[in-house]
Amino acid sequence: MRIVVLAGGIGGARFLRGLLAAAPEAEITVIGNTGDDIHLFGLKVCPDLDTVMYTLGGGIHEEQGWGRADETFTVKEELAAYGVGPEWFGLGDRDFATHIVRTQMLAAGYPLSAVTEALCARWKPGVRLIPMSDDRIETHVLVETDGERKAVHFQEYWVRLRAAVPAHAVVPVGAEAAKPAPGVLEAIGAADVIVFPPSNPVVSIGTILAVPGVREAIAEAGVPVVGLSPIVGDAPVRGMADKVLAAVGVEATAAAVAAHYGSGLLDGWLVDTVDAGAVAEVEAAGIRCRAVPLLMTDLDATTRMAHEALALAKEVRA
Ligand code: GDP
Ligand code: CA
DSSP states (O other): OEEEEEEOSHHHHHHHHHHHHHOTTSEEEEEEOOTTOEEETTEEEOHHHHHHHHHHHTOBOTTTSSSBTTOOOHHHHHHHHTTOOOSSSOOOHHHHHHHHHHHHHHHTTOOHHHHHHHHHHHHOOSSEEEESBSSOOEEEEEEEETTEEEEEEHHIIIIISTTOSOEEEEEEETGGGOOBOTTHHHHHHHOSEEEEOSOOTTTTHHHHHTSTTHHHHHHTSOSOEEEEOSEETTEESSSOHHHHHHHTTOOSSHHHHHHHHOTTTOSEEEEOGGGGGGHHHHHHTTOEEEEOOOOOOSHHHHHHHHHHHHHHHHHHHO
């Protein structure tokens, strides 16, 4: 079985652990979000690709959900001693090595997809991880601070401002002129199932879908497309997805996120058991829906979620 997963960071990465356990024989291709990418200290940082790579490769800081385990921050402290920031973005010493290798390879002319493959040769994530595009795409958020509207990089909005200021729009800058990375459309075209894990619908999956050709390829793939809600009990399980949903005019409910993807894209949708009341509404919108436990509390629970997603895919195919 060939499975394609569109993934952001934490939600996508943790779900993939369960999927690998649920379908050990499957060939899994992960299309990773690169809209969060940022240049810091002259280095190219790809937070979502790295979260997937470290999580599946065993290098992740488990409690934090991003960055490396057993991390130290000497380089960052030394940079700060020179007055060089930003101080609000956490980059540890081990993590720095990844970004140095990536930046060096990019400067030598390798595309991001090739660089990602090279980094994964070390981490062996057990999936094929492809960035959504080799072209530069940066998510910007139109925010309001001190009565003034301005666009800031997604990381500045998310990490420095903690998504605590009003946001009016989310724009994947560069997307319209970008091309899917080599292998992206091929993987979608060859898939037996396409899965939207519980990743952020706007700034993770939404950004991947904004790469020209990706949304169309998924809609036309003719295979089941199933998703798992990142919203449980009308709130994100973790993080501030409700804020970016509001910025694009979508309510933070499991049913509203399903409607946002729409029946043209999504065939099946899993909501948590606390949102069982939303099942009828989602089905009325033409999307097959089931209520099952959706908290990735441990690998067993996550594996059950992956089994449920694959079962739903089978059901909608029939
Ligand atoms: P990010 O790039 O690190 O923000 O990660 P993603 O975009 O992959 O995922 C973020 C989303 O994962 C958030 O909106 C969370 O609500 C969701 N999430 C995190 N843990 C869980 C969980 O245990 N269950 C569900 N259903 N969603 C989760
Ligand atoms: Ca992210």
